[in-house]
Amino acid sequence: MADLLIEGLVKRFGDVRAVDNVSIHVADGEFVTLLGPSGCGKSTTLAAVAGLDRPDEGRIIVGGKTYFDGARGTYLPPEARGCGLVFQSYALWPHMTVFDNVVFPLTLRKVNAAERKRRVAEVLALVEMERFADRYPHMLSGGQQQRVALARTLVYQPAILLLDEPLSNLDAKLRDRARVWLAELRTRLGLTTIYVTHDQIEALSLSDRIVVMNGGRIAQLGTPQDIYERPADPFVADFIGTTNFLPAKVAEPGVGTALLELGNGQRIEVAAERAQTQGARVTIAFRPEQMRVATAGEVTNGEGSVVDARVLTRSYVGGRWQVGLDLGGGPLRLETETPPAGDAVRLWLPRHGGIVFRESGHVAA
Amino acid sequence: MSTTTSETGAPAAPARFPRETPIQYATTLLVVVLVAAPLLPVLYQSLLDGALYDHDARLTLGNFVRLAQNEGFPRILWNTFLLAGLTTVVAQLFGTLAAILFGRTDLPGARVLGELFLWPLYLSALVLSFGWYTIYGPAGYVTLFWQSLFGDAPWNLYSLGGMAVIAGVSQAPLAYLYCLSSAGMTDPTLEEAARVSGAGTFRTLWRVTLPLMMPAIAYSAVLNFTIGLELLSVPLIFGEPAGINVLTTFLFNISATSPRPDHGLAATAAALMLIVICFLVWLQGRLLGNTRRFVTLGGKATRPRPFRLGGLRWPLFAAALVYVVMTGVAPIAMLILRAFTSFLSPMIPLADVLTLDNFAALLNEPVYARAVTNSFLVSLVGAALATALIGMVALIVHRSEFRFRGPLHYVALFPRAVPGVVAGIGFFYAFALIPGIGGIRNSIWILVIAFTMRFIPAGLGAVAPMLLQVSPDLDRAARVQGADWWTTTRRIMMPLMRPALVACYTILFISFFKEYSTAIFLFAPGSEVIGTALLQTWVQGEVGVVAGLAAIQVAVIAVCITTARAIFGVKLHG
Numbered sequence: 003m004a005d006l007l008i009e010g011l012v013k014r015f016g017d018v019r020a021v022d023n024v025s026i027h028v029a030d031g032e033f034v035t036l037l038g039p040s041g042c043g044k045s046t047t048l049a050a051v052a053g054l055d056r057p058d059e060g061r062i063i064v065g066g067k068t069y070f071d072g073a074r075g076t077y078l079p080p081e082a083r084g085c086g087l088v089f090q091s092y093a094l095w096p097h098m099t100v101f102d103n104v105v106f107p108l109t110l111r112k113v114n115a116a117e118r119k120r121r122v123a124e125v126l127a128l129v130e131m132e133r134f135a136d137r138y139p140h141m142l143s144g145g146q147q148q149r150v151a152l153a154r155t156l157v158y159q160p161a162i163l164l165l166d167e168p169l170s171n172l173d174a175k176l177r178d179r180a181r182v183w184l185a186e187l188r189t190r191l192g193l194t195t196i197y198v199t200h201d202q203i204e205a206l207s208l209s210d211r212i213v214v215m216n217g218g219r220i221a222q223l224g225t226p227q228d229i230y231e232r233p234a235d236p237f238v239a240d241f242i243g244t245t246n247f248l249p250a251k252v253a254e255p256g257v258g259t260a261l262l263e264l265g266n267g268q269r270i271e272v273a274a275e276r277a278q279t280q281g282a283r284v285t286i287a288f289r290p291e292q293m294r295v296a297t298a299g300e301v302t303n304g305e306g307s308v309v310d311a312r313v314l315t316r317s318y319v320g321g322r323w324q325v326g327l328d329l330g331g332g333p334l335r336l337e338t339e340t341p342p343a344g345d346a347v348r349l350w351l352p353r354h355g356g357i358v359f360r361e362s363g364h365v366a367a
Numbered sequence: 368m369s370t371t372t373s374e375t376g377a378p379a380a381p382a383r384f385p386r387e388t389p390i391q392y393a394t395t396l397l398v399v400v401l402v403a404a405p406l407l408p409v410l411y412q413s414l415l416d417g418a419l420y421d422h423d424a425r426l427t428l429g430n431f432v433r434l435a436q437n438e439g440f441p442r443i444l445w446n447t448f449l450l451a452g453l454t455t456v457v458a459q460l461f462g463t464l465a466a467i468l469f470g471r472t473d474l475p476g477a478r479v480l481g482e483l484f485l486w487p488l489y490l491s492a493l494v495l496s497f498g499w500y501t502i503y504g505p506a507g508y509v510t511l512f513w514q515s516l517f518g519d520a521p522w523n524l525y526s527l528g529g530m531a532v533i534a535g536v537s538q539a540p541l542a543y544l545y546c547l548s549s550a551g552m553t554d555p556t557l558e559e560a561a562r563v564s565g566a567g568t569f570r571t572l573w574r575v576t577l578p579l580m581m582p583a584i585a586y587s588a589v590l591n592f593t594i595g596l597e598l599l600s601v602p603l604i605f606g607e608p609a610g611i612n613v614l615t616t617f618l619f620n621i622s623a624t625s626p627r628p629d630h631g632l633a634a635t636a637a638a639l640m641l642i643v644i645c646f647l648v649w650l651q652g653r654l655l656g657n658t659r660r661f662v663t664l665g666g667k668a669t670r671p672r673p674f675r676l677g678g679l680r681w682p683l684f685a686a687a688l689v690y691v692v693m694t695g696v697a698p699i700a701m702l703i704l705r706a707f708t709s710f711l712s713p714m715i716p717l718a719d720v721l722t723l724d725n726f727a728a729l730l731n732e733p734v735y736a737r738a739v740t741n742s743f744l745v746s747l748v749g750a751a752l753a754t755a756l757i758g759m760v761a762l763i764v765h766r767s768e769f770r771f772r773g774p775l776h777y778v779a780l781f782p783r784a785v786p787g788v789v790a791g792i793g794f795f796y797a798f799a800l801i802p803g804i805g806g807i808r809n810s811i812w813i814l815v816i817a818f819t820m821r822f823i824p825a826g827l828g829a830v831a832p833m834l835l836q837v838s839p840d841l842d843r844a845a846r847v848q849g850a851d852w853w854t855t856t857r858r859i860m861m862p863l864m865r866p867a868l869v870a871c872y873t874i875l876f877i878s879f880f881k882e883y884s885t886a887i888f889l890f891a892p893g894s895e896v897i898g899t900a901l902l903q904t905w906v907q908g909e910v911g912v913v914a915g916l917a918a919i920q921v922a923v924i925a926v927c928i929t930t931a932r933a934i935f936g937v938k939l940h941g
């Protein structure tokens with residue numbers, strides 16, 4: 003086990019900067035997730051750590067061993083690194099049985115036969131696949147293949163564990179179970195792990211820390227709570243599941259509380275940690291579960307504001323209704339148990355919990 | 368895990384000098400030497416006033432002057448290009464028609480007819496020529512039959528036209544295959560749009576399908592033109608006796624068979640040919656780029672609704688059947704029948720002439736028996752060695768970080784631009800030049816070496832597409848787990864490549880088994896193969912033995928193809 007230091011990592015493909023100046027320090031035993039949309043450079047980062055792609059700049063050091071140093075021209079080939087990488091495709095060798103797949107890294111390390119057998123049995127038991135040792139990969143389900151791929155990686159006790167979207171090829175139900183299983187396993191193993199996913203639920207539920215990536219850069223690095231509750235910019239907020247963004251103007255700046263004016267002149271009160279500039283253009287973001295239809299007679303008070311919105315769409319999604327609203331030019335999505343009658347609805351927005359971004363995109367509140 | 372042992376992380380690596388380095392460099396060196404071996408001596412010899420193994424030969428440009436002033440040479444060039452051109456026209460015409468008819472219409476039996484249409488592809492043009500001779504030659508079965516009914520036959524194989532038909536028929540399958548894979552064949556949407564807007568069958572064919580096939584037609588035309596220029600067998604058999612010379616027969620006559628070979632002139636003509644073919648292969652590359660853009664790949668395209676031929680269905684079926692029987696099935700069948708008879712004529716009952724004498728002669732004459740054995744040896748062993756080399760080249764080019772993998776790929780594909788006769792002459796010089804390998808020179812190994820060089824591109828063509836289908840994650844996974852390139856190659860890639868290697872071996876076996884144009888310059892007494900024996904016995908006029916040898920070649924190739932298809936599911940084309 004070891005810690006991982008990535009410094010100023012850059013990888014270009016032609017003109018595309020697939021990874022653009024990424025720096026991360028993963029502590030010994032820590033579980034860090036790279037989260038971001040497809041094409042944001044997660045796999046490329048992982049491949050750089052594993053040694054599959056030679057980066058253009060930066061340094062990668064694992065447990066004091068320099069894997070890559072662009073300035074000095076150091077580059078260890080993948081086989082000399084001792085990383086464990088589970089591929090998105092699992093990459094099980096189709097011409098070998100489960101046992102042969104898993105024993106391969108031990109054979110390479112010249113472990114003696116008895117010890118090899120013992121360790122393969124042990125690791126197959128760990129992933130609950132001991133009964134399938136003689137099967138070929140094509141005789142296994144996706145979930146089973148994924149476990150074998152993991153076993154094949156764990157069997158040689160890699161310095162760090164790298165997982166590239168290991169659950170993305172499973173169907174939704176299986177994915178939930180596999181995630182829970184993986185969470186248990188990770189606490190048991192305590193390996194230094196980098197986990198790549200585009201699924202925020204996996205990221206939030208598994209990680210010690212999350213690195214949100216966007217266009218090859220780090221958009222935010224923090225604990226799941228940080229990322230979820232205090233996203234650094236609208237991109238992170240959007241990616242983490244906050245779907246409602248309202249353009250607004252600062253009407254009355256103040257420390258503690260600011261008064262914002264929405265596009266149609268309505269004002270709302272929000273908690274603000276930092277002082278705002280009068281008249282500044284901002285965006286305020288709410289997650290769907292933070293908003294609700296105001297009860298009859300409810301008015302703006304210390305807890306939140308009540309505003310009028312127009313109903314655009316309503317659709318039944320099983321048990322609940324999804325309602326599309328327009329609030330001063332900003333489209334909103336709201337979930338309710340009973341659909342609003344008529345075209346107008348009174349909406350309750352909380353004072354706390356909404357996030358205010360300055361127009362430049364940086365967090366302002 | 369609880370019971371931690373010592374070996375964690377990376378495998379205990381010995382003081383590392385990467386093992387792959389010598390393997391990759393050695394393979395590259397071997398390929399470079401193999402490809403350069405025939406080329407450099409040809410170019411060198413073309414600049415010498417004597418034979419290149421004479422020590423007093425001097426550098427000169429005289430050969431080029433002599434070639435330019437050679438009286439017959441303009442005529443030879445004219446014949447060469449005319450024959451290649453006519454061959455191309457015939458091949459493209461029949462190939463395109465067949466592609467449309469068998470690939471896009473409701474013609475009865477289209478699948479079987481399409482299979483039969485491909486036959487000439489698997490056989491050598493040499494064997495096909497003999498087959499045609501047996502039927503349409505001056506004493507051929509059909510010729511005699513015609514004469515007995517109508518008087519003199521209106522066709523003459525001993526003419527440029529006759530040769531172009533034989534060569535064209537043997538090359539039509541190439542045009543057919545390329546047209547079949549073109550967008551015109553596989554993309555239904557454009558065509559259906561035309562039909563919906565009311566265009567009739569033939570209008571749609573003419574205005575939509577055919578234009579969409581144009582890139583494929585253009586590419587295969589250049590390919591067929593190139594092959595037409597390189598062709599030796601047909602002009603040697605039918606052109607020579609009629610005094611029609613082309614570049615290949617010219618080369619053959621002033622080097623291989625001549626008691627007083629003119630090395631300077633031969634090398635110069637060979638160099639000239641090399642330049643022309645290089646240009647054509649370059650042109651193929653350009654056109655192929657275009658073709659790819661028009662090819663619909665992958666399974667997404669469902670085969671479009673076939674065109675209805677209506678009342679023409681059966682007449683066209685008859686025409687196609689006549690074509691397939693007359694050009695391929697009958698000549699081969701008759702050639703085989705000829706092998707089992709002493710004489711073949713419509714005037715004599717078959718029962719009177721049936722005999723096994725031809726095969727007895729084959730067995731009793733050591734020369735023939737040796738030729739057959741040698742052919743098997745060269746093909747079985749040579750194809751295995753060549754497959755090993757080609758597999759390594761493919762792995763280095765497509766699955767390694769080797770610094771010179773780009774140049775290696777280029778060099779390995781270069782033999783496409785080297786005609787068989789040029790390779791033959793070139794290897795002949797190369798082995799004459801290098802001292803101390805006289806042993807190889809008179810053995811079948813010189814053939815193995817020359818054949819390997821010639822067919823590297825064909826082998827790569829079989830291996831590369833299948834190799835590219837193996838997910839790179841599979842070898843990357845092995846690398847991450849601690850296997851170096853060579854271990855990954857042996858333990859992961861080679862087993863996964865097995866079908867590709869079997870396909871490669873099959874193609875090489877067949878190619879080696881029917882090869883003659885290179886061998887004719889290189890064989891010595893004792894190292895004859897079927898191809899050279901065929902030409903020799905032909906010159907001696909022993910038609911029965913020729914038929915016997917050809918029958919053996921056809922049978923072996925047929926068995927080989929059937930086995931490869933049945934057991935390994937190997938696809939040998941497309």
Ligand SMILES: Nc1ncnc2c1ncn2[C@@H]1O[C@H](COP(=O)(O)OP(=O)(O)O)[C@@H](O)[C@H]1O
Nearest residue numbers: 015018020038039040041042043044045046047
């Ligand atoms: N081999 C490659 N050649 C060219 N571009 C590549 C290559 N691999 C990745 N890219 C590009 O780099 C960017 C990041 O890719 P990747 O790291 O695979 O994204 P992710 O794993 O986050 O989906 C993408 O824009 C992708 O198109």
Ligand SMILES: [Mg+2]
Nearest residue numbers: 041044045046
């Ligand atoms: Mg990815």
